Every structure is written in C-alpha cells, then in structure tokens.
Amino acid sequence: MTIANPAELEQSLQPQGWLKYFSFSLDHKVIGIQYLVCGFLFYFIGGALAGVIRTELASPLSDFVRRDTYNEVLTLHGTIMIFLWIVPVVNGAFGNYLIPFYVGARDMAFPRLNAVAFWLIPPAGILLISSYFIAGAASQSGWTAYPPLSLTTPAAGQIVWILSVLLLGGSSIFGGINFIATVLKLRRPGLKMMQLPMFCWAMLGTSILVVLSTPVLAGTLILLSFDIIAHTGFFNPALGGNVVVYQHLFWFYSHPAVYIMVLPAFGLVSEILPVHARKPLFGYTTMVYSIMAIVVLGLIVWAHHMFTSGTPPWMRLFFTIATSFIAVPTGIKFFNWLATLWGGKIALNSAVLFSCAFIFNFVFGGITGVALAQVPFDIHVHDTYFVVAHFHYIVYGGSVFVIFASLYHWYPKFTGRLLNEDLGRLHFLLTFIGFNLCFAPQHWLGLNGMPRRVAEYDPAFTTWNQVSSVGALLMAISTLPLVINVVLTAVSGPLAGDNPWRALTPEWLTTSPPPVENWAGEAPLVTEPYGYGEHTCAMDLGGLSGRDLWSSGKS
Amino acid sequence: MDTRLSQTTSASVVLPASEDESHGSHADHRLFGLATFLVADGMTFAGFFAAYLTFKAVNPLPEGSSYELELLLPSINTVLLLVSSFTFHRAGVACRSGQMTRSQAWLLVTTALGAAFLAGQMVEYFSLPFGLRDNLFASTFYALTGFHGLHVTLGVICILVVYWQARPGGRINAASHFGLEAAELYWHFVDGIWVVLYGILYLL
Ligand code: HEM
Ligand SMILES: [Cu+2]
Numbered sequence: 020m021t022i023a024n025p026a027e028l029e030q031s032l033q034p035q036g037w038l039k040y041f042s043f044s045l046d047h048k049v050i051g052i053q054y055l056v057c058g059f060l061f062y063f064i065g066g067a068l069a070g071v072i073r074t075e076l077a078s079p080l081s082d083f084v085r086r087d088t089y090n091e092v093l094t095l096h097g098t099i100m101i102f103l104w105i106v107p108v109v110n111g112a113f114g115n116y117l118i119p120f121y122v123g124a125r126d127m128a129f130p131r132l133n134a135v136a137f138w139l140i141p142p143a144g145i146l147l148i149s150s151y152f153i154a155g156a157a158s159q160s161g162w163t164a165y166p167p168l169s170l171t172t173p174a175a176g177q178i179v180w181i182l183s184v185l186l187l188g189g190s191s192i193f194g195g196i197n198f199i200a201t202v203l204k205l206r207r208p209g210l211k212m213m214q215l216p217m218f219c220w221a222m223l224g225t226s227i228l229v230v231l232s233t234p235v236l237a238g239t240l241i242l243l244s245f246d247i248i249a250h251t252g253f254f255n256p257a258l259g260g261n262v263v264v265y266q267h268l269f270w271f272y273s274h275p276a277v278y279i280m281v282l283p284a285f286g287l288v289s290e291i292l293p294v295h296a297r298k299p300l301f302g303y304t305t306m307v308y309s310i311m312a313i314v315v316l317g318l319i320v321w322a323h324h325m326f327t328s329g330t331p332p333w334m335r336l337f338f339t340i341a342t343s344f345i346a347v348p349t350g351i352k353f354f355n356w357l358a359t360l361w362g363g364k365i366a367l368n369s370a371v372l373f374s375c376a377f378i379f380n381f382v383f384g385g386i387t388g389v390a391l392a393q394v395p396f397d398i399h400v401h402d403t404y405f406v407v408a409h410f411h412y413i414v415y416g417g418s419v420f421v422i423f424a425s426l427y428h429w430y431p432k433f434t435g436r437l438l439n440e441d442l443g444r445l446h447f448l449l450t451f452i453g454f455n456l457c458f459a460p461q462h463w464l465g466l467n468g469m470p471r472r473v474a475e476y477d478p479a480f481t482t483w484n485q486v487s488s489v490g491a492l493l494m495a496i497s498t499l500p501l502v503i504n505v506v507l508t509a510v511s512g513p514l515a516g517d518n519p520w521r522a523l524t525p526e527w528l529t530t531s532p533p534p535v536e537n538w539a540g541e542a543p544l545v546t547e548p549y550g551y552g553e554h555t556c557a558m559d560l561g562g563l564s565g566r567d568l569w570s571s572g573k574s
Numbered sequence: 575m576d577t578r579l580s581q582t583t584s585a586s587v588v589l590p591a592s593e594d595e596s597h598g599s600h601a602d603h604r605l606f607g608l609a610t611f612l613v614a615d616g617m618t619f620a621g622f623f624a625a626y627l628t629f630k631a632v633n634p635l636p637e638g639s640s641y642e643l644e645l646l647l648p649s650i651n652t653v654l655l656l657v658s659s660f661t662f663h664r665a666g667v668a669c670r671s672g673q674m675t676r677s678q679a680w681l682l683v684t685t686a687l688g689a690a691f692l693a694g695q696m697v698e699y700f701s702l703p704f705g706l707r708d709n710l711f712a713s714t715f716y717a718l719t720g721f722h723g724l725h726v727t728l729g730v731i732c733i734l735v736v737y738w739q740a741r742p743g744g745r746i747n748a749a750s751h752f753g754l755e756a757a758e759l760y761w762h763f764v765d766g767i768w769v770v771l772y773g774i775l776y777l778l
Contacts, residue, residue, distance in 0.1 A: 128603050196610045204603050234614045235621035242625070242717060251706060251713040253625070259636050259710045264628050268621055 043138065045130035046535060050137050051116030052433060057137075058108035061144055065099035066495065068092050073457075073491035076484050081474035089474035090159035091151065091176075097162030098180065101280070102187040103144045105418045109283035110229075111137065111194055113425055114222050116433070117290075118198060120526035120533075121216045123207025123542035128200035136193035143186035150179035161472060163269060166243065166254035166262050174247050181240045181247075188233045188240075191279075195229030198222045207542050213307070216524050216548045217300060220307050221286025224314040228275040228282075231318065236272035239265060263328050270321035278317045280414055281381075282310065284421035285352060288374050291428045292356055294522045295371045296363025299549040302355040309348035316345045326397045335394050342392035349385055353378065369443030373424035376451050380416025384409055387462065402472075405465025411458045423450065423501070430508070431515035435531045438512065442504040449497030457490025524548045608756050612763045615725075619767050622721065623774055626714045630778075633710055640703050641711040643776055647701075651694045652772050658687035659765045662733075666758050672748035674740055681737040684761070688730040695723050715775060722771055725764045732757040 039049050040056070071092045075083040084092065115133065119126055127133045151157040154175035160168045169177050202215070202223045243265065245251045252258025254265040293300045300306070322330055322338040330338075356378055365371060387409040391397050400406065423446070430438050460483040465471075469480045476484070518527040525545045529538045635641055665680035704712040736757045739746040746754050 129607055132607070192611075192614050196607050196614070199610055200603055200607050204606060230610055230614045231617055234616075234618040238618040238621040239625075242622075245713070245717065249706065251717075252710055253713055253717075259633060261629060261633050261710070264625050267628070268625060271621070 043134050045126065045134055047115045047119045047127045047130070047133065048533065048537075050133055051112050051114075053137050054107050054111035054115060054140070055113075057140060057144075058104050058112060061099050061103035062108075063498070064148065065096050065104055066498070068096040068099070069491060070495055072096060073488040075474055076476070077488040079476050079478040079481055079484075084474070086474045087156070087159060090161075090172075090472070091157040093472060094158045094161050094180070095148065095151075098147060098158075098184070099144070100414070101162060101276070102184060103140065103147070105280045105414060105422075106187075106191060106276075107140055108422055109280060109287070109418055110191070110198075110222070110225060111140075113218075113287055113429070114194070114198055114283060116429070117216075117218055117526055118201055118222055119205070120529075120537060121219050121524065121548075122202060122205050123210055123525060123544065124201065124205040125537050125542075127197050128205050129197050132193050133197050136190045136197070139186050139190040139193075143183045143190070146179060146186070147183035150176045150183075154179050163273070164240075164243065165269075166246065166260075166265050167256065169243065170246055170255055177247055178244060181244050185237055185240060188237045191229050192233050195226035195233070198226040199230065202226075207544060209544050210546070213304070214546045214548070217289035217303070217306055218283070218286035220310050221282045221289070224310040225279050225282045227314055228279050228317060232272040232275040232279075235268055239268040239272075263325070263330075266325050266328055267322065270324045271318075274321040274324065275317050277410070277413065278313060280418050282313065284377070284418045285310070287421050287425045288356065288377055290524060291370050291374050291424055292359045293549045293551060294428070294520045294524075295366045295368065295374075296360050297551045298359055298363040299547075299551055300355070301358035301361075302351070303549070305351050306355055309351045312348040313345060316341060316348070320345065320392075323392050323397070326394050327401045339392055339394055343389055346385065346389050353382060353385075368427065368440055369438070369447055370424045370428040372444065372447045373420050373427065373450075376447070377417060377420040377424065380412050380420060380454070384412030384416055387412065400465050402470055403465035404461040404469045404471055407471050408458050408461035408465060411461075415454060415458070420450070420454075423447075426505075428520070429526075430505075431519050432526055432531050432533075434509060434512075435515055436508050436512035437515040437519055438508050439504050442500045442507075446497055446500040446504065449493055449500070453490045453493030453495075453497055455490070457487050457494060460484075460486050460490075523550055604752060605755060605759065608759060612760065616763070616767065619718075619721070619770075622714070622718050623770070626711075626718060626774065629710050629714060635711065636709055639709040639712075641709060641715070642703065643715075644698070644701070645776060647694055647698045648772060648776050651691050651698075652768065654687050654691045654694070655765045655768050658684045658691070659762055661687065662758050662761050666751075666754060669740065669746065669751050669754055670748060674742065674747060677754075678737055678740050681733055681740065685730055685733045685737065688726055688733065688761075692723065692726055692730070695719065695726075718771060718775060722764070722767060725767070729757070729761050729764050732760065 039046075040053055042049075044050060044053075071084060072089070075081065075089055077083075081089060115127065147157075154173070156173040156176045158164065158169070158176045158180035159172040160177065164177070164180065202219050206212075206215075242251075242253045246253050246255055246260070250258075252260040254260045254262050256262060289300055289306065320338055320342040322334055323342045326335055326338075360375075387405070391400070391406065391409055427438055427443055430436070464480055464483050464487075467480070469476055515531055517529070517531045519531075520527070523545065525543055525548070526533070528543045528545070661680050661684045665677045665684060668674075668677035668680060699716075706713055706716045736746060736754050738744065739753055
C-alpha cells in the first residue's frame with residue numbers, strides 16, 4: 020500500500036494510544052482534545068483561585084489572605100479564566116475538533132501551525148502561574164493591566180504576565196488564521212457556504228475578530244512593557260504619557276474578546292439544540308447575518324468600558340448607541356433558539372439542560388449589558404460588583420454553561436462512550452443553583468455601591484457576600500459529579516454506538532471515535548445539516564464504509 | 575500498528591486527488607494564510623498609528639523638549655523601498671518564466687535596496703537630536719520605526735534565503751516558487767506600511 024502523501028506518512032509515525040496526547044500531533048482531533056484537557060486543568064486552577072477570592076470575601080476584613088495577595092489571586096483568576104480556559108476551549112478545543120468535519124476535510128488547513136498554536140499554551144500558562152514563585156510576586160493589576168497601576172505594582176510579575184499573554188495572543192492568532200483558511204478554502208467540493216453548520220459561521224466570525232483585534236492588544240502590551248523596562252512614558256502621565264490611550268487600545272481588543280469567548284458558544288448551542296429537539300435550526304440565514312453583524316458592531320463599541328474615563332460627550336453618545344444596537348442581532352439569535360425548541364420533541368438530557376440554562380443566563384447578562392451601555396446608569400455602577408455580576412452572567416452563564424453542554428453532547432464522539440445522565444443532571448442542578456446564588460446577589464451589591472477588586476468592604480454588605488460565597492461553594496462541589504462522571508465513563512461507561520443522538524451533522528456520520536482520516540472513504544456531502552423531521556434530504560453519503568449511518572441518522 | 579489506521583490508509587488510496595490536498599498545505603492556502611497573517615500584522619501597526627495620532631492630538635510637547643524630523647533621508651528611503659518592491663516584482667516575473675539567473679539578479683538588487691534602507695535608517699537614528707526616552711513623541715517615533723525596521727530586517731533575511739533557494743537545483747524554480755511568492759507578498763506589505771508610516775510620521 021502506498022501512502023498518499025508525506026503528511027500522512029508523518030501522521031502514521033506519530034505515537035499511538037494515549038501517548039499521542041502528549042506529542043506534537045498534527046491530527047486536529049488530537050489537538051482538539053489537547054486543548055480541552057489543558058483548558059480543564061487551568062479551569063480547576065482558576066476555580067481554586069476563585070475559591071480563595073470568595074473565602075476572603077465571606078467576611079468584610081481581609082483576614083484570609085493579605086491585600087496584595089488578594090490582588091495577585093484576582094489577577095491570576097481573571098487571566099487564567101479568559102486566556103487559558105474559555106478562549107482556548109471554545110475556540111481551540113471544539114473549533115479544532117469539529118470544523119474539519121463540518122467542512123468535509125481531513126484536517127485543518129495548516130496542521131503544523133495548529134500544533135504550534137496549541138503547544139504555546141502550556142508554557143504560557145505555566146509561566147503565568149509560576150510568576151508568583153520566579154518573579155517574587157505575580158501581577159497585581161487585574162486582567163486589564165491598566166497603567167499607571169501596572170507601572171507601580173511589582174515589575175517582574177507584570178512583565179511575566181505580559182509575556183504570557185503575548186504567547187497566548189500569538190496562539191490565538193495562529194488558530195484564527197487556521198480557522199479562516201479552513202472554512203473558506205478547505206470545503207469539500209459541492210459544499211456551499213450557506214450549507215455549513217452554524218458553528219462554522221460562528222468560528223469564521225470569531226476568527227475575523229481574533230485576527231483584527233488580538234494584534235492590537237499585543238502591540239499595546241509591548242508598549243506597556245517598554246514603559247516598565249525602559250522607562251519610556253507612553254502610558255505614564257508622570258512622563259507626559261496618556262493612560263486613556265492604553266484603555267482605548269486595550270478595549271479595542273477586549274470588547275471583541277468577549278465575542279471571541281461567546282460567539283463560538285452561540286455556534287455550539289446552535290448545533291446542540293436542533294439535534295435534541297429533532298427540528299431544523301430556525302432562521303439559518305438570519306443567524307448567519309446576525310453573527311456577521313455582531314462581528315462588525317463588536318469592533319466599534321469598545322469605549323462603553325470607558326464612560327468614566329473622561330470620554331467626551333459625542334463619544335459617549337456614539338458608543339451608547341452602537342452598543343445598544345448589538346442587542347438586535349443578539350436578540351435575533353435568542354428568538355431563533357427559542358423557535359428551534361418550540362414544538363420540538365425535546366430530550367431533556369444534560370446537554371439540553373445546560374443549553375437552556377445558557378439561554379436563560381445569557382438573556383439576563385444581555386439585559387444588564389444593555390443597561391450598562393446607558394451612560395447615566397453606567398456612571399453609577401461602573402467598577403462595582405454590578406459589572407462583575409454582568410460579565411459572569413455572560414462568560415460563566417454563557418460560555419461555561421455551553422462548554423458543559425458541549426461536553427455532554429460530544430463526549431460520545433470523543434470517546435465512544437456515553438456520560439452518565441444522573442450524574443450529569445446532578446452536575447447541572449448544582450451548577451445552575453450555585454451559579455445564580457453566587458452571582459445574582461452581586462447585582463444588588465453593586466447597585467448599592469460595593470466596589471470591585473477589593474479585599475475588604477463595608478460590613479453592611481456582609482450578608483449578600485456570604486450568600487454569594489455559599490453559591491461559589493456549591494459551584495466547587497458541582498465539579499465533583501462532573502469529574503467522577505468523566506473518569507468513570509472513560510473506564511467503564513456504556514458504549515455509545517457511532518451516532519447516539521441520531522444527528523445529521525457530518526462529525527456523526529463516521530465511527531465514534533473517528534478514524535485518523537475522519538471518514539473511511541470520501542467525506543459525506545451534507546447539504547442539510549439540520550434536516551430533522553423532514554422527508555426530503557439531499558444528502559450524498561457516498562463511501563460510508565458499509566455502515567448505514569444514514570438510516571440511523573434519520574428519525 | 576493500530577488497525578484503524580491501516581484501514582484508513584488503505585482507504586485513502588482511492589481518494590480523488592483533490593481530497594488529498596486537505597492534508598498537506600496547498601500552496602494557495604499557504605499564501606492565503608500568509609495574507610491573513612499580514613492583516614493581523616497590519617493591525618498591530620494600525621494600533622501604533624492610532625496611538626501616535628491620539629498622542630499628537632491631545633498631548634502637548636513638554637516644554638524644552640524637541641521633536642523635529644529631517645525630511646531628506648526618509649524621502650530617499652521611501653524611494654528605495656518603492657523601487658525595491660518593483661525589483662522584487664521583476665524577480666517574481668523572471669522566476670515564473672523560468673529565467674532563474676535573472677530572477678536571482680533581481681533578488682540581489684532587492685536585497686541591496688533593503689540593506690540601503692536599513693543603513694539610511696541607522697544614519698537617521700544617530701543624527702536625530704532626541705533619544706528614546708526624551709518625550710512621548712520620541713518614544714513613539716522609535717517604537718514605530720523600530721518595529722517597521724525589524725520587519726525590513728526580517729524581509730532582507732527572507733530574500734537572502736529565497737536567493738539561496740533559487741540557485742540552480744534549489745527548491746525554488748519556475749514550477750515551484752511558494753517561498754518566493756510569500757517573501758514577495760511580505761515585502762510589498764512592509765513597503766506599503768512604510769508609505770503610511772512616512773505619511774503619518776514625517777509629512778503630517
Ligand atoms: C449583550 C451585549 C453586551 C453588552 C451590551 C455589554 C455591555 C457592557 C458594558 C457597557 C460594560 C462596561 C461596564 C463598566 O465597566 O462600567 C461591560 C463590561 C463587561 N462585559 Fe459586557 N456587554 C455585552 C456582552 C458581553 C459579553 C458577550 C461578554 C463576554 C463573553 C461580556 C463581558 C464583559 C466583561 C468581562 C466586562 C467587564 C470588563 C471590566 O471592566 O473588567 N459582555 N459590558
Ligand atoms: Cu464591552
């Protein structure tokens with residue numbers, strides 16, 4: 020047998036079995052799992068840090084950790100959760116695993132670049148966390164690293180932080196380039212853009228944001244490091260510099276960053292809901308346009324984070340209006356999901372429960388977001404716990420809930436085994452209650468004036484902080500059923516079969532777990548990935564290696 | 575060997591040729607990927623430009639500090655880079671039509687022009703009346719031109735590599751010239767950025 024080309028030869032020389040997950044593998048599926056497992060490890064670290072934060076805040080005095088330590092913990096928590104957990108998992112893990120299937124390719128456009136992008140992450144993460152030990156002190160200036168604060172806190176820790184974020188940004192850009200090229204260039208012949216599963220559009224939109232905005236953050240952090248190392252004055256008012264310019268540049272990345280975290284989640288939910296409701300995704304075309312509208316609008320709303328930074332009135336007006344407009348495409352997506360569920364034969368399994376909870380939480384976070392976009396309101400609650408509550412409803416209630424939903428949905432794909440539903444529902448219940456208990460009271464605290472990023476607070480706020488800490492404890496406990504479930508299932512879970520959900524999207528039209536080549540034969544041409552409950556489906560499922568997945572995939 | 579793997583490798587033999595391309599990186603895709611990367615790279619410059627323009631609009635020059643630029647040297651440099659874009663283009667045309675010696679000659683000219691640009695930049699740096707830390711504009715000036723100069727340096731190294739690869743029997747020839755095209759795209763990008771930089775830093 021001849022091997023078709025060198026890349027395949029190289030692939031066949033890779034280590035097999037579990038060892039391959041520790042190798043420089045070029046297989047998009049291996050890389051996806053690498054991202055996923057690596058992300059979860061960092062999630063547990065970031066979660067432990069959150070535990071420290073909530074323990075400290077269970078009482079008004081800083082009696083659990085010192086105030087400096089609190090700032091370090093806070094900074095590490097935010098940075099880990101954003102750059103080492105949500106961004107790599109919703110993009111890197113699920114993007115890498117699913118996108119080649121969805122476009123009908125055997126791998127990403129640039130497999131080697133893909134592996135490089137992943138392998139930048141562990142060193143960056145280790146660097147970040149070890150800054151506490153190697154630099155004597157971790158960064159203390161929050162995940163925003165605003166100057167002049169970031170210029171006056173211990174320099175070594177801040178520099179390590181910048182280095183780590185630069186590495187992670189580079190990884191993200193490489194990933195983004197790969198996703199754009201794969202979706203646009205690697206589509207199977209005959210597959211049109213408007214036939215792609217929605218997750219492809221979400222990843223395309225996300226990657227456009229990554230490519231356009233991440234480099235700006237990188238440039239900004241390089242200037243910041245000059246200020247720290249070479250004592251230039253770009254952002255140092257004492258040397259004639261301008262801190263507001265830092266904020267503009269930082270938010271030019273970091274508002275799109277929230278969409279980099281949440282657009283892929285939108286895409287994943289759009290894949291999960293139709294399968295379990297046995298209905299086509301409602302409003303495909305409007306979904307696509309909404310994603311692209313969010314991409315465009317997402318790039319021109321950044322200064323809503325700066326209403327209290329001396330922004331001139333015209334700027335406030337523009338950014339209020341532009342931000343409020345994002346509610347329109349977001350609302351369209353929301354109603355499309357509801358319409359997808361409407362009248363469906365919904366299986367209330369863990370994947371669906373987490374997805375529905377995502378819709379619920381995200382609407383809540385979206386409403387507080389629109390409220391925050393209004394200048395008079397924002398001036399009142401800026402830098403209070405209201406903002407903390409808002410963005411946790413988005414990033415946790417949104418993205419993290421979707422990661423869990425996706426884990427239950429795709430675990431059988433990854434491993435060929437089904438996660439236990441009872442443990443899954445327990446996980447869901449604990450997470451949902453814990454999450455809302457933890458973050459809902461923070462709206463109230465913020466409205467009453469409790470500032471964010473403090474280790475000590477007015478004793479009047481004690482009760483609701485304790486409620487919040489109890490919620491955090493529940494969230495910590497909720498990871499137990501998850502971990503037990505994943506480990507038990509991996510060892511002795513029930514076999515799932517190739518397509519346990521009878522799904523029509525291409526990743527299910529092969530074995531579970533899939534072969535290295537994704538399909539043993541030609542890639543299926545799936546022109547109606549959401550053709551549930553319909554009788555005429557134009558699908559050419561060509562060389563499906565004798566397995567009649569088509570009949571099992573059709574309800 | 576894993577049975578699943580051998581099963582699929584044998585299956586891949588029957589794949590149509592177009593299918594297989596998705597495995598390795600096809601040249602077109604690589605150029606597309608490079609172009610996407612250059613968009614990202616361009617955004618880094620865009621951020622720097624935006625910062626510079628905002629500084630200029632709102633931050634007064636501190637009293638007693640100087641920020642004056644000569645026009646002559648950078649203007650010559652601009653011409654050098656523009657000409658080098660043209661010479662690189664000629665190198666590409668020659669290569670695609672199989673005239674490798676001629677292509678190599680044009681590449682050498684391009685290298686020389688790039689090196690001359692860098693030399694000019696050095697001369698300018700040493701003759702300026704301000705240093706990196708003197709004031710905000712000085713810092714931004716050095717950051718921007720330095721970042722661009724790094725790009726030029728990298729470009730010159732790439733051209734030399736391409737020159738080496740375009741030797742008789744090298745990997746670049748009329749039929750296969752991805753490396754040359756990539757370096758050319760990159761070089762045009764670096765030149766384009768310089769034109770914007772020249773306009774904003776020197777003329778405005
Ligand atoms: C529905 C659309 C959204 C609107 C209208 C919105 C609006 C806002 C506004 C105005 C602020 C600034 C509050 C302040 O600092 O005073 C803010 C903060 C924030 N938002 Fe959103 N947002 C939306 C969606 C999102 C999404 C999707 C995410 C993340 C996935 C997110 C994450 C954040 C974060 C992390 C902050 C806090 C940043 C900081 O100051 O540290 N938001 N949002
Ligand atoms: Cu924002």
